Structures are given as C-alpha cells and as structure tokens.
Amino acid sequence: MKYVNLFLSFVLVVGLLSSCKSKNKPAKEEAKAEKGWVSLFDGKTSTGWRGYNSPAFPNAYWEIVDGCFHCRGIGKGDMTNTDLITEKKYSNFELSLEWNISQGGNSGIFIFAQEVPEKPIYMSAPEMQVIDNQNHPDAKLGVNGNRQAGSLYDMIPAVPQNAKPAGEWNQVGILSDNGRVVFKLNGENVVTFTLGTDEWKQMCANSKFKDWEWFVNTAKEGHIGLQDHGFEVWFRNIKIREL
Structure with a gap:
C-alpha cells in the first residue's frame, strides 16, 4: 500500500x-x-496623426471619444485635408485595427498615401473599402462586389465577403511585404495583390484609376490614412508592426 x-x-x-x-x-x-507591435493611437490624443495635406489635426471633422477616432460625418466627403494620415510613412508592415460604420456610411483605409498638392488622398493610395454593404449605393456598383467592404476598392472584391453590418465592429489586418499586400477581414484573408506587376497594371487599366499616374505607379512607402467620406465612422485599437 x-x-x-x-x-x-x-x-x-x-x-x-x-x-x-x-x-x-x-x-x-x-x-x-x-x-514588435506598436500602438498608433492611444485612444486619448491625436498624437502621431494629422490631416492629409495639412500640418494640423482636423478637429472640426474628427473627435476622440470612448477610445475611438470618430469621424463626425459633417464633411462633403471629397475634401483634401479632412482625411487622417499617420505622421510617419511605412513600407513593410502589419497593420491591425477595428472599424465600425454608421448605417448607410462609407469610408476607407489607405496605404502608401502620398500628399499630392490639391489632390485627394485616393489619387495615390490603394484603399481597403469600409462601407455599409446593405445600405450605401456604392456597394452595389463596380464589378463582382469590388466596392464592398474589405475590397481593394474598385479593383479586387473581398472573398469571402464576411463584413459585419453597420453598427458592429469589424477587425482588419493589412500585410505589406516588399510590394505584396494582403487584406484580412474578421480573421480571413480576403484580398491579395502585388504592386508594380503586369497584373497590377492591367487591373489599374480596367478601373477608375487608369489615368491616375500616382495610383498606377503606387509608391511602396507612404502614409496610412483613414477617410472622411462625409459619413460617421469609428476606428479603434490601431497598431502596427514594422517588418
């Protein structure tokens, strides 16, 4: 025993x-x-951010509330200095954030943005679409859903299309590695593309960007941007890991 x-x-x-x-x-x-992850937004101040083509933060159009960047949705949606950009430029990185769009809302997340004088941010920067798929008309346009949430706007549709509806939080991951870019939405890879390739140039030629030199020849380093498209939208938990 x-x-x-x-x-x-x-x-x-x-x-x-x-x-x-x-x-x-x-x-x-x-x-x-x-x-290796670094917070890009402390949830309390605008440190590290400013307006596109502006040295100042656009307080009239954005506010910080409950740990979020909140776009008030009072702009015209096509102004040249009310979008937010990071003060720093990035090339190879992993970006992580969450967004929540208002009913009928439209916005976007930009990468590699260049500040082209008197031109909107989307003239130079690929956009991950942020939109209310059910209620904003632009989500029904384009080809095969390439203007719906998570898509490379007007170029590659997000597959699978797994965006949560207006009023709910969506989690985003964006990987940039020497020109190769992967969009992730709610835990799934939904878009992959590589800048500067023949395939990229062909996609540009078949899109609204075909005559936009800054876009066709997208830089592989630039600002990260959040769009004021004239609708309410919230962003939070924004962080980055440089590769």
Whole structure:
C-alpha cells in the first residue's frame, strides 16, 4: 500500500506540473505574438496623426471619444485635408485595427498615401473599402462586389465577403511585404495583390484609376490614412508592426 500511495503521489505531481506548463504556454505564446507591435493611437490624443495635406489635426471633422477616432460625418466627403494620415510613412508592415460604420456610411483605409498638392488622398493610395454593404449605393456598383467592404476598392472584391453590418465592429489586418499586400477581414484573408506587376497594371487599366499616374505607379512607402467620406465612422485599437 505504501508503494501504491507513493506512485499515486508521483502521478499527481506530474499532472500538476503538466497543467501549469499548459497554462503558462498560451501566455508565453501571446507575449511572443505581441512582440514588435506598436500602438498608433492611444485612444486619448491625436498624437502621431494629422490631416492629409495639412500640418494640423482636423478637429472640426474628427473627435476622440470612448477610445475611438470618430469621424463626425459633417464633411462633403471629397475634401483634401479632412482625411487622417499617420505622421510617419511605412513600407513593410502589419497593420491591425477595428472599424465600425454608421448605417448607410462609407469610408476607407489607405496605404502608401502620398500628399499630392490639391489632390485627394485616393489619387495615390490603394484603399481597403469600409462601407455599409446593405445600405450605401456604392456597394452595389463596380464589378463582382469590388466596392464592398474589405475590397481593394474598385479593383479586387473581398472573398469571402464576411463584413459585419453597420453598427458592429469589424477587425482588419493589412500585410505589406516588399510590394505584396494582403487584406484580412474578421480573421480571413480576403484580398491579395502585388504592386508594380503586369497584373497590377492591367487591373489599374480596367478601373477608375487608369489615368491616375500616382495610383498606377503606387509608391511602396507612404502614409496610412483613414477617410472622411462625409459619413460617421469609428476606428479603434490601431497598431502596427514594422517588418
């Protein structure tokens, strides 16, 4: 009986140690996954952001509320200095954020934006579409859904189309690696493209951007932008990891 008790005690100790290791493992993996990520928005101030083609933050059009950038939706939607851009430019990176669009709303997330004088941000920057698929008419236009949420606007539709409806939070991931770009929406890869390739140039030729030199020859380094399209939209938990 003594040896049986010793054996059972040994099994219990091994089991407890294994349990502790299994509990600690996810925490270590989570810490490793977060390594290198930097917050682009502290949820309280506009530090690190300003208006496109402007040295100032467009306070009349954006506010910070409940840890979010909130676009008030009072602009005309095609102004040249009410979109937000990062003060810093980025080339190879992983971007993560969440967005929530108002009913009937339209907005976008831009990458590689260049500040072209007196021209809107979308003249130079590819856009991940942010839109209410059910209620904004632009979502019904384009080809095969390439103006719906998560799409490379007017070029590549998001597949699968998994956007959540207006009033709900959508999670975005954007990977940029030496010209290759992947859009992720709500945990799924939905768009992939590579800048400067023959395929890219052909897509541009078949889109509304065909005559826009800055867009066709998109830079591989630029500002990250959030669009004021004249509708209410919220962005939060914005962070980046440079590669």
